[in-house]
Amino acid sequence: MSDGGLLVLCADDDEDILTLVSLRLRRAGYDVATARDGDAAIEIARTRSPALAVLDVMMPRRTGYQVLEELRGDERLRDIKVILLSARVQESDIARGLEAGADAYMAKPFKAKELVAKVEELLGARA
Amino acid sequence: MGAGAVAIGVYFLLPPDGQSLFYVVIGAACVATIFVGSAWNLPRGERLAWQLFGLGLAGQVAGDAIFAVYEVSLNREPPSPSVADVFYLGGYPLLAIGVLLVLRRLGGQTSRTAILDTAIIFSGVALVQWVFFIDPYKHMAFGTESARLVAMAYPAMDVLLLVALAQLLVGPGGRTLAYRLLLASVALWIVADELYGLNVDTYQGGDWIDALWLGSYVVWAAAALEPSMAHIAEPDRRRLPRLTNTRLALLAAASFTAPVALLIERAAHHRVHAFVIALGGATLAAVVLLRLAGLVHAVERAGRAERAARREAEQAQQLLAYQNQQLLEIDRLKDEFVSSISHELRTPLTSIAGYVELLLEEEEDPGKRGHLTIVERNAERLLALVSDLLFAARLQYGQLELERRPVDLQTLVLQAIDSARPRALAASVQLGGDTVPVPKMRGEPAKLAQLLDNLVSNAIKFTPRDGRVDVRLSARDRMIRVEVSDTGIGIPDAERERLFERFFRAQSALEREIQGTGLGLYISKAIVDAHGGRIGVDSAPGEGTTFVVELPVAE
Numbered sequence: 001m002s003d004g005g006l007l008v009l010c011a012d013d014d015e016d017i018l019t020l021v022s023l024r025l026r027r028a029g030y031d032v033a034t035a036r037d038g039d040a041a042i043e044i045a046r047t048r049s050p051a052l053a054v055l056d057v058m059m060p061r062r063t064g065y066q067v068l069e070e071l072r073g074d075e076r077l078r079d080i081k082v083i084l085l086s087a088r089v090q091e092s093d094i095a096r097g098l099e100a101g102a103d104a105y106m107a108k109p110f111k112a113k114e115l116v117a118k119v120e121e122l123l124g125a126r127a
Numbered sequence: 128m129g130a131g132a133v134a135i136g137v138y139f140l141l142p143p144d145g146q147s148l149f150y151v152v153i154g155a156a157c158v159a160t161i162f163v164g165s166a167w168n169l170p171r172g173e174r175l176a177w178q179l180f181g182l183g184l185a186g187q188v189a190g191d192a193i194f195a196v197y198e199v200s201l202n203r204e205p206p207s208p209s210v211a212d213v214f215y216l217g218g219y220p221l222l223a224i225g226v227l228l229v230l231r232r233l234g235g236q237t238s239r240t241a242i243l244d245t246a247i248i249f250s251g252v253a254l255v256q257w258v259f260f261i262d263p264y265k266h267m268a269f270g271t272e273s274a275r276l277v278a279m280a281y282p283a284m285d286v287l288l289l290v291a292l293a294q295l296l297v298g299p300g301g302r303t304l305a306y307r308l309l310l311a312s313v314a315l316w317i318v319a320d321e322l323y324g325l326n327v328d329t330y331q332g333g334d335w336i337d338a339l340w341l342g343s344y345v346v347w348a349a350a351a352l353e354p355s356m357a358h359i360a361e362p363d364r365r366r367l368p369r370l371t372n373t374r375l376a377l378l379a380a381a382s383f384t385a386p387v388a389l390l391i392e393r394a395a396h397h398r399v400h401a402f403v404i405a406l407g408g409a410t411l412a413a414v415v416l417l418r419l420a421g422l423v424h425a426v427e428r429a430g431r432a433e434r435a436a437r438r439e440a441e442q443a444q445q446l447l448a449y450q451n452q453q454l455l456e457i458d459r460l461k462d463e464f465v466s467s468i469s470h471e472l473r474t475p476l477t478s479i480a481g482y483v484e485l486l487l488e489e490e491e492d493p494g495k496r497g498h499l500t501i502v503e504r505n506a507e508r509l510l511a512l513v514s515d516l517l518f519a520a521r522l523q524y525g526q527l528e529l530e531r532r533p534v535d536l537q538t539l540v541l542q543a544i545d546s547a548r549p550r551a552l553a554a555s556v557q558l559g560g561d562t563v564p565v566p567k568m569r570g571e572p573a574k575l576a577q578l579l580d581n582l583v584s585n586a587i588k589f590t591p592r593d594g595r596v597d598v599r600l601s602a603r604d605r606m607i608r609v610e611v612s613d614t615g616i617g618i619p620d621a622e623r624e625r626l627f628e629r630f631f632r633a634q635s636a637l638e639r640e641i642q643g644t645g646l647g648l649y650i651s652k653a654i655v656d657a658h659g660g661r662i663g664v665d666s667a668p669g670e671g672t673t674f675v676v677e678l679p680v681a682e
Contacts, residue, residue, distance in 0.1 A: 014478070016482075017474070017477055017478055017481070020477075020478065020481040020485070023485070058470060086470075087470040087474050088469070088470055108473050108474065109473065109476055109477035109480040109481060109506075110477070110481075112481065112484055112485070
C-alpha cells in the first residue's frame with residue numbers, strides 16, 4: 001500500500017524469485033502481496049481483491065493451475081487477470097495454461113522488462 | 128508295362144498248351160520283377176511289404192504252374208482240392224498283409240477311427256461276399272464237400288483284399304504313380320476274382336478273365352519298378368485322415384449293403400439270407416454307432432480345445448494390454464522426469480539471471496559491469512544448454528511433435544539475421560542476407576527459428592575475424608532452400624558424416640576451444656526431418672562451409 005497503486009498478487013514457492021518479482025513490480029509502481037503456496041494465494045485473492053496475479057505453476061499445496069481454476073470458478077474473483085510463470089516451457093504446458101484461462105504464460109527465466117510490460121498491458125495503460 | 132501288355136496280347140494268340148506255360152512265364156517274370164524292383168528302389172530292411180507281394184504272387188504262379196503241368200502233361204485239370212489251392216489261398220493273406228504294411232508305414236491307420244472304418248467296410252464286404260459269392264457254392268452241385276469248401280475259401284480271401292483296397296482308396300498316402308499302380312493291381316485282381324465267381328460255370332482256360340489276372344501281375348510288377356514306390360510310405364499332409372468324400376462314399380456303400388442285398392435277393396427270387404443279412408446289418412449298425420460316438424467325442428474335444436485356446440488368447444491379450452499400459456506409464460514418468468529436471472535447473476538460473484539484470488541496471492563502475500556481463504552471458508549459455516538437453520532428451524523418446532501452422536520463412540530468416548547481428552559484430556564477422564519472398568510452408572515457427580538460429584550462430588562461431596557469413600533464401604520445385612555459408616575453417620571429409628550425431632564435436636572446434644555441446648546440429652537435423660525436409664553440408668577445409676536446408680512448401 002505504498003503509493004496507492006493497483007494491487008498485484010505474486011505467488012511462488014522460491015523465495016528468491018518471489019523477492020525479485022515483487023521488487024520489479026514495486027519499482028514499476030504496483031502494490032504487491034506475496035504468497036508462498038497455492039492456499040495462501042487464494043486466501044489473499046479472497047481478502048484483498050488484487051487486480052492481477054502472477055502465479056508460479058509448480059507450487060506446494062495447490063499448483064498455479066489449481067489456483068487459476070479456483071479464481072475462475074468464483075464469481076467475485078473471476079475478473080482477476082492471471083499471468084502463469086513457469087520453468088516448464090513445453091508447448092503442451094503453455095497450451096494447457098492458456099486453456100485453463102490464464103491471460104498470459106511466461107517462461108522462466110524472464111526478462112524484467114517483459115514481465116512488467118505484460119502486467120501493464122493486461123492492466124491497461126496507467127495514468 | 129508295355130512289355131507286359133505285349134505279353135498278354137501274345138498269350139491270347141497261343142494254343143491252349145502254350146497258353147498255360149506262357150501264363151506261368153508271365154507270372155514268374157512279374158514275381159522276379161517285384162523282387163528286383165524292391166531291391167532296386169528300397170534300402171535293405173524296408174522291403175518287407177514288397178517281399179510279401181512277391182511271395183503272394185509267387186504263390187499264385189506256383190498254383191498256375193501246377194495247373195499248367197496237369198494241362199500240358201496230363202491233359203486234364205488237377206483234382207479239386209489240390210496242392211495248387213494251397214499255394215493260391217496262401218498267397219492272399221500275404222498280399223493283404225503287404226498292403227496293410229504299406230499303409231501302416233503311412234501312419235494314421237492304427238487310430239480308433241481307422242479301425243472302425245475298416246470294420247464297417249469289412250462288415251459290408253463280408254456280407255456281400257457271403258450272400259452272393261461264398262454261400263452259393265454251398266448249394267452248388269459239383270465236386271466233393273471239400274472241393275466246395277475250398278471254392279468258398281476264395282471269395283472269403285477276397286474279403287481281405289477288398290478291405291485292403293478300400294484302405295488304399297482312403298489312405299493318407301501321397302498319390303504317387305506307384306501308389307496308383309498298386310491300387311490298380313489290387314482292384315484288377317478283385318474284379319477278376321469276382322467275375323470268375325459269377326461265371327464259374329462257363330469259365331475256361333484262356334478266358335478273357337485271365338487278362339485281368341495277368342494285368343494285375345503286370346501292374347503290380349510295374350508298381351515295384353516305378354521309382355516313386357520308394358516314397359509310397361510318405362504321408363501326404365493334405366491327405367491326413369479326414370472324412371474325405373471317397374471315405375464317406377465307401378462308408379455309406381458299406382452301410383447300405385444289408386438292405387440292398389436283401390432287396391436284390393428278393394428281386395431275383397433267391398432264397399433270402401435273413402440270418403446273415405440281419406447279423407451283418409446289426410454289426411454294421413453297431414460299428415457305425417461307435418464311429419458316430421467317436422465323431423461326437425472328437426467334435427466335443429475340438430470344442431473344448433477351442434474354448435481353452437480362446438481363453439488363453441484372451442489372457443494373453445489382457446497381459447498385453449496391461450504391459451502396454453505400463454509402457455505408457457513409464458513413458459509418462461520419463462517425460463515427467465525430464466520436465467522436472469528442466470524445471471529444477473531453470474529455477475536457480477532464473478534467480479541468477481534476474482538478480483544480475485538488476486545489478487547491471489544499478490552498477491555504474493565499468494569494471495564491475497564487465498564482470499556482471501560475463502556472469503549474465505554464462506547464465507544465458509547455461510540456459511541454452513539446459514534447453515538443448517531437454518530437447519535432445521525428448522528426441523530420444525521418439526519423433527518430434529510439431530504444431531503445423533502456415534509459416535513465412537522469409538520473416539523468420541530476417542529475424543534470425545537481426546538477432547545474430549550483435550554476435551557477428553562482436554566477432555568481427557560480416558553478416559549478409561539475400562532473401563526473396565517464398566511460398567508459405569507448414570510447421571512450427573519456434574522450432575524453425577531455433578533451426579535458423581543454430582545454423583547462423585554456428586557459422587559465426589566457426590568463422591575467424593574479418594570473415595563473412597551469408598544467409599540466402601530461395602524457392603524452386605516446391606522446395607524452399609536456405610543456405611548458410613561461411614568463410615570459416617571448414618569441415619574435413621572424415622567428420623562430415625558424423626556431423627549430425629548427438630554430442631559430436633569437430634576436432635577443429637575442440638582444438639580452438641570453440642564452445643558448444645555437440646547438440647546444435649543434431650537438434651537442427653531433427654527439426655528439419657520433422658518438417659519433412661533435408662539438411663546437407665558442403666565444405667572445403669580452410670575455405671568455408673555451406674549448410675543447405677530444403678523444406679517442402681505447403682500443399
